[in-house]
Amino acid sequence: MTDFKEITSKENSLIKLTSMLQSSAKARKENALFVLEGLRICFDAYDNGILFDKLIVSATAYSKYPEDIKKLSLKAEECYKIPDSLFKKISDTQSPQGIIVIAKIPQKADFEIDKNGKYIALENIADPSNLGAVARTAEALGVSGIILSQGGCDPYSPKSLRASMGTLLRMPVIILKCFADDLKNTGLKIYSCVVDSDAKHINEINFSVGSVLVIGNEANGITNETKQKSDELITIPMSGRAESLNAAVAASISMWEMMK
The missing domain is CATH 3.40.1280.10 (SPOUT methyltransferase, trefoil knot domain)
Incomplete structure (x- = not known):
C-alpha cells in the first residue's frame, strides 16, 4: 500500500483546505479541486477517469477497508491518515465513512456536441x-x-x-x-x-x-x-x-x- 502520512492537527493546511473545498464554491474554483466523500462516490470517480490529488482516511476506515483504500491510494498523488475526531471536522456528513478524496476538477471546459444529440x-x-x-x-x-x-x-x-x-x-x-x-x-x-x-x-x-x-x-x-x-x-x-x-x-x- 502507498505510504500514508499522518496528520493530527486541525491547523494543518490540508485540513483547512479540505474544509474550504467542502463549503466554498469559490475555493473549489480557485484551486480547481473538489471533495469526494464515501467509498461509492470515490469509486464512481475512479471508474470514470477523475484525477485524484489526495486521499484522506480516518484511522478506523484505514483498518476497516484495507483493500478499497489500497486501490484508491494507487491513484492518489498523496495519502494521509488522520484521527477519527479530526475526520469528523472535515466531513460533510453526519455519519462519515472515513474516506475522502480531493479530486481535480476536469479541465476540459466543454465536450463535443453531437449535432443529433x-x-x-x-x-x-x-x-x-x-x-x-x-x-x-x-x-x-x-x-x-x-x-x-x-x-x-x-x-x-x-x-x-x-x-x-x-x-x-x-x-x-x-x-x-x-x-x-x-x-x-x-x-x-x-x-x-x-x-x-x-x-x-x-x-x-x-x-x-x-x-x-x-x-x-x-x-x-x-x-x-x-x-x-x-x-x-x-x-x-x-x-x-x-x-x-x-x-x-x-x-x-x-x-x-x-x-x-
Missing part, C-alpha cells in the same frame, strides 16, 4: 437537490449531456454530487459562461420550457433533430435573453389548479417527452 440545459438552477435529481433522470433516460449556466449551483459541491448519486461524474457536463449565446452557438434546436398559455404544448413537439431543453431558475424561470435565442417556447399542459411545477419535475417530464 438531445441535451438538458439548466439556467441558474439554485438548488443542488434539483440539479442532482435532473442528472439522475437524464442518465436514466439516455440524455446526451447536461448543460449548465455559470450562475447556477456548483455541480462539484458535496450536496450536488450526493443528490446526483455520482451521475454528475458519469455524464458529460458543460458550464457555459455566456449561456444564451453559447447555447445558440451549439447549433442545437433550443426548446425553452415556460409557464405560458401561448407557448406550444410539449407533446406537440417533434424532437427528431438535435435538441436542447432549457429549464429555468426555480423562482424566476428562464431569462428573457434565453427566451429570445430559443427556437420554440414550450409548456407542459396542466389540469386542475396547479400553476407551475418544481424545476426537477418539469425537467423530468420534458426529458421523457424528448426521449420517447
Whole structure:
C-alpha cells in the first residue's frame, strides 16, 4: 500500500483546505479541486477517469477497508491518515465513512456536441437537490449531456454530487459562461420550457433533430435573453389548479417527452 502520512492537527493546511473545498464554491474554483466523500462516490470517480490529488482516511476506515483504500491510494498523488475526531471536522456528513478524496476538477471546459444529440440545459438552477435529481433522470433516460449556466449551483459541491448519486461524474457536463449565446452557438434546436398559455404544448413537439431543453431558475424561470435565442417556447399542459411545477419535475417530464 502507498505510504500514508499522518496528520493530527486541525491547523494543518490540508485540513483547512479540505474544509474550504467542502463549503466554498469559490475555493473549489480557485484551486480547481473538489471533495469526494464515501467509498461509492470515490469509486464512481475512479471508474470514470477523475484525477485524484489526495486521499484522506480516518484511522478506523484505514483498518476497516484495507483493500478499497489500497486501490484508491494507487491513484492518489498523496495519502494521509488522520484521527477519527479530526475526520469528523472535515466531513460533510453526519455519519462519515472515513474516506475522502480531493479530486481535480476536469479541465476540459466543454465536450463535443453531437449535432443529433438531445441535451438538458439548466439556467441558474439554485438548488443542488434539483440539479442532482435532473442528472439522475437524464442518465436514466439516455440524455446526451447536461448543460449548465455559470450562475447556477456548483455541480462539484458535496450536496450536488450526493443528490446526483455520482451521475454528475458519469455524464458529460458543460458550464457555459455566456449561456444564451453559447447555447445558440451549439447549433442545437433550443426548446425553452415556460409557464405560458401561448407557448406550444410539449407533446406537440417533434424532437427528431438535435435538441436542447432549457429549464429555468426555480423562482424566476428562464431569462428573457434565453427566451429570445430559443427556437420554440414550450409548456407542459396542466389540469386542475396547479400553476407551475418544481424545476426537477418539469425537467423530468420534458426529458421523457424528448426521449420517447
